Amino acid sequence: AAGSLATRIDDAKPVLMVSSDAGMRNGKPVPYKHLVDEACKLAEFPPAKVLIVDRGLDKGFPKVEGRDVDYAELRARHLDAKVPVVWLESSEPSYILYTSGTTGKPKGVQRDTGGYTVALTASMKHIFTGGAGETMFSTSDIGWVVGHSYIIYGPLLAGMATIMYEGTPLRPDAGIWWQIVEKYKVTVMFSAPTAVRVLKKQDPAFLKKYDLSSLKHLFLAGEPLDETSHQWIMEELGIPVIDNYWQTETGWPMLAICRGVEDSPIKLGSPAFPVYGYDLRIFREDGTECGANEKGIVGIVPPLPPGCLSTVWGQDDRFVSTYFSLFTEPVVYSSSDWGIKDDKGYYTILGRMDDVINVAGHRLGTREIEEAVQTHPAIAEVAVVGVADELKGQMPMAFAVVKNAADVDTPEKRAALEKEVMKKVDESLGAIARPARVHFIGGLPKTRSGKMLRRSIQALAEGRDAGDLTTIDDPSTLEQIKAALKS
Ligand code: ATP
Ligand code: MG
Numbered sequence: 001a002a003g004s005l006a007t008r009i010d011d012a013k014p015v016l017m018v019s020s021d022a023g024m025r026n027g028k029p030v031p032y033k034h035l036v037d038e039a040c041k042l043a044e045f046p047p048a049k050v051l052i053v054d055r056g057l058d059k060g061f062p063k064v065e066g067r068d069v070d071y072a073e074l075r076a077r078h079l080d081a082k083v084p085v086v087w088l089e090s091s092e093p094s095y096i097l098y099t100s101g102t103t104g105k106p107k108g109v110q111r112d113t114g115g116y117t118v119a120l121t122a123s124m125k126h127i128f129t130g131g132a133g134e135t136m137f138s139t140s141d142i143g144w145v146v147g148h149s150y151i152i153y154g155p156l157l158a159g160m161a162t163i164m165y166e167g168t169p170l171r172p173d174a175g176i177w178w179q180i181v182e183k184y185k186v187t188v189m190f191s192a193p194t195a196v197r198v199l200k201k202q203d204p205a206f207l208k209k210y211d212l213s214s215l216k217h218l219f220l221a222g223e224p225l226d227e228t229s230h231q232w233i234m235e236e237l238g239i240p241v242i243d244n245y246w247q248t249e250t251g252w253p254m255l256a257i258c259r260g261v262e263d264s265p266i267k268l269g270s271p272a273f274p275v276y277g278y279d280l281r282i283f284r285e286d287g288t289e290c291g292a293n294e295k296g297i298v299g300i301v302p303p304l305p306p307g308c309l310s311t312v313w314g315q316d317d318r319f320v321s322t323y324f325s326l327f328t329e330p331v332v333y334s335s336s337d338w339g340i341k342d343d344k345g346y347y348t349i350l351g352r353m354d355d356v357i358n359v360a361g362h363r364l365g366t367r368e369i370e371e372a373v374q375t376h377p378a379i380a381e382v383a384v385v386g387v388a389d390e391l392k393g394q395m396p397m398a399f400a401v402v403k404n405a406a407d408v409d410t411p412e413k414r415a416a417l418e419k420e421v422m423k424k425v426d427e428s429l430g431a432i433a434r435p436a437r438v439h440f441i442g443g444l445p446k447t448r449s450g451k452m453l454r455r456s457i458q459a460l461a462e463g464r465d466a467g468d469l470t471t472i473d474d475p476s477t478l479e480q481i482k483a484a485l486k487s
Contacts, residue, residue, distance in 0.1 A: 002038035004470035009043040011108050012096055012313065017047045018071075022057035024166050029057040037062055090114020096313045097145055099248040100447050100471065107322065108313030109145075109248050116251055117157065119277075119307025120149055123252045124158035126260040127244070127275065128219065130188040132159030135214075137180060138190040139165060144449040145248040146221060150190050154252075160188075169195050174202035175209050182210040189215060192222040193243075194450035196233045197381045201403050207236045215239055217259065221246060223451055224349055224367045226374045227269035234266075245271040245349055247335065249323070251307040254278050254300070254335075255347050269371065270346045277305030282341050287327040292343040295350060295363070299332040338365050355454055357386035358393045362432050366454065369396050369435065372428040376421050378407050383444050384435060385458035397461050398435040399481060401443060408440040439484035445469075445477040457481060 009017075019036045022029040033052065040046035050064070053071045094113045098106035128150070130136050136155040140146035142164065155162040163184060169177055181189065199207075217240045218233070225243045234241040244256035255271040255278075257264050264272065274280035281289055282296040290296035312319040326334040338350040350356075350365030357364045369384040381401040386394035400421065408414045418438040425434045445453040448471055456466040460481050469475065 001470040002035045002042060005035060005039035006042035008098055008106070008108075009039060009047070010045050011098075013045045014047045016049050016051060018051045018053065020053045020055050020057070021061045022055065024057065026168055026171055031058045031061060033058065033061040037064060040064075040067075088113065091310065093310070093313075095148065097148060097248055100144070100449055100451050107249075107318065108315075109251075109309045110311050110313045111251060111307075112310050115306030115308075116153070119252050119305065120154040121157045123275075124154050124160075126258045127253055127256050128154070128158075128188050128190075129216065129260040130155060130158050130160050134187040135161040135163065135184050136188045136190070137163040137165070137177075137184070137186040139169065139177060139195060140190065140192065141449055144222075145246075145251060146190060146192075149252055155188075169198055170202070173206065174199060175206035178207060178210040178212060181212055181215055185214040187214055187216050188219070189217075190219040190221070192450045193220050193225040193229060194223055194381075194446065196220065196225070196229045200229060200232055201380045201401075204236060212237065212239075217242055219244055219256075221253070221271075222449065224351065224370070225269060225271075226371050228374045230268045240266060242266070243269075243271040245347070249309045250278075250304070251309070254280055255349075267342075267344075267346045270342075270348045272346055274347070280347075281332075282339055282347075283327060283332060287329055287332070290341070292341060295338065295340050295365070297326070297353060298335040298337045298339040298347075298349065299327060300335070301330070301332055304333060352454075355386075357384075357396050359386075359395060359432055360392045364396065364429070364433050366396075368429060369398070369425060369433050372425045372433070373398055373400060373421055373435075373438070375428065376417075376424045378402050378404070378417060379421065381444060383452050383454060383457055385454050385461055387436070387458065387461045389436075395436040396433060398438040399441055399444060399457060399484070400438055402440060405442075414440055439481070441477070441480040441484050443474060443477045443480065445475075445481070446473050447471045448473050461485060 017036065019032055021033050022031045036050060049069055050067055051069050051071055091112045094111050094116060096108045096110055098108055124130050138146060138150045140151060142151055151162055151164055163180060165180065218237060219242050221244045230241060230243065242257050244253040246253045253275050255273060256275050257272045258275060279301040281299060281301065283299045284290055284296050323333050324331055336353045338353055338356055339347055340350060341347050351367040355366040357366060366384045370382050373379055373382045379400050380403040383399045384396050387397045389395040402408050408417060421438045422434050445456055447453060453472060456469065456478065459466050460478065466478055
């Protein structure tokens with residue numbers, strides 16, 4: 001959206017911007033250029049030049065005289081130009097990438113060059129185990145950190161071919177990704193839990209239609225991977241599915257199974273162990289370390305390994321206050337995520353710190369309740385938020401998407417399923433965690449990178465405004481939530 005782009009322009013102060021005329025989504029062109037123009041008008045520090053890659057998708061896109069430069073023309077003019085190598089320090093910034101903004105104003109993560117190269121090269125060998133001549137397919141959006149690290153730099157550093165796919169997993173049908181895997185003999189694939197939950201709602205026959213024998217393993221990251229979905233995708237594909245936990249800030253996985261070093265058994269719903277280089281531990285709020293099976297905050301004892309952010313672009317103070325002010329004795333990097341380590345050393349991420357629900361003095365991670373709801377076979381996807389309650393402080397409320405719409409097409413069926421879901425939660429976590437209501441809706445509000453906008457859901461459930469929605473993928477989901485709440 002123009003507003004989000006303008007905020008980032010003013011933060012980064014670029015001299016040049018690159019855009020295409022339009023992108024493709026669900027088979028339809030989505031014009032971009034007018035958004036770029038709008039953003040440049042809104043911004044205080046617009047770039048002097050905008051380079052346009054004309055894909056021929058939006059025939060009549062607006063042009064700004066003197067500022068816009070046509071890529072094809074420029075390329076033709078400079079085709080034989082010799083550009084000398086410029087030597088830089090390894091600590092020189094390679095890029096700024098804004099975090100998803102799930103928890104507020106996005107932070108401009110500044111990445112170095114040398115450290116990032118070292119980290120990605122090592123991770124290709126030790127985590128993703130992809131080598132020269134093989135093909136990697138990351139289904140991520142290129143604007144997300146997974147896109148930067150594992151569509152572009154990681155596979156290319158490893159000498160792999162990489163696939164960049166523009167589109168949804170459902171078009172022309174739910175077999176498209178697997179068709180790509182067969183066609184290009186993909187060996188390493190990387191996707192997100194949200195995509196698995198989308199596929200779970202489709203006919204599983206699509207997964208059996210293609211020859212997937214080239215595929216060694218599938219990696220998933222970005223959101224908690226619930227046990228039910230983890231098991232489902234692993235059984236359907238018949239290969240290891242590795243959950244890995246990281247942040248835009250780190251640039252590469254913090255928790256994973258390093259199959260290229262030592263293969264370990266997969267624990268469903270757990271991204272396993274700290275990756276080498278990360279002294280990752282679980283801390284109590286007073287800065288002391290948690291014991292096994294005790295919930296706490298995920299932190300990293302510095303120094304951060306290569307690849308992690310060098311600072312927040314242009315805001316060193318914010319770098320310190322955001323990441324290094326929660327624990328100061330000793331200084332620890334705070335991930336702002338809530339997690340737990342079991343007695344075998346497997347970690348589980350329980351949600352973000354501000355997603356913790358406080359019910360009558362009991363602290364529950366939204367993830368734990370979502371996990372319980374998802375054990376019901378009719379449920380494809382669910383978001384749980386804490387809603388203010390006079391008596392108990394907060395009450396969990398669930399918004400669920402069913403696999404089969406016919407399961408909730410009458411008020412009677414909805415009431416019956418709501419009861420069954422509540423029973424599931426009672427069984428696994430106790431009545432204290434039981435959602436006050438389970439609302440059934442057609443889709444959940446997410447960012448473009450597939451992250452649940454829990455803060456917006458919570459705001460609506462508490463009768464407040466949904467807040468900044470510039471990164472939302474499908475705004476109609478909010479209307480569905482409002483309608484469900486009204487009913
Ligand atoms: P912002 O920081 O602006 O709010 P964001 O945190 O959504 O945005 P990202 O850096 O893209 O932006 O997301 C990282 C977060 O995603 C992690 O801190 C964690 O909450 C979640 N996450 C990533 N991978 C996993 C995983 N495997 N399991 C559970 N949660 C995960
Ligand atoms: Mg974050």
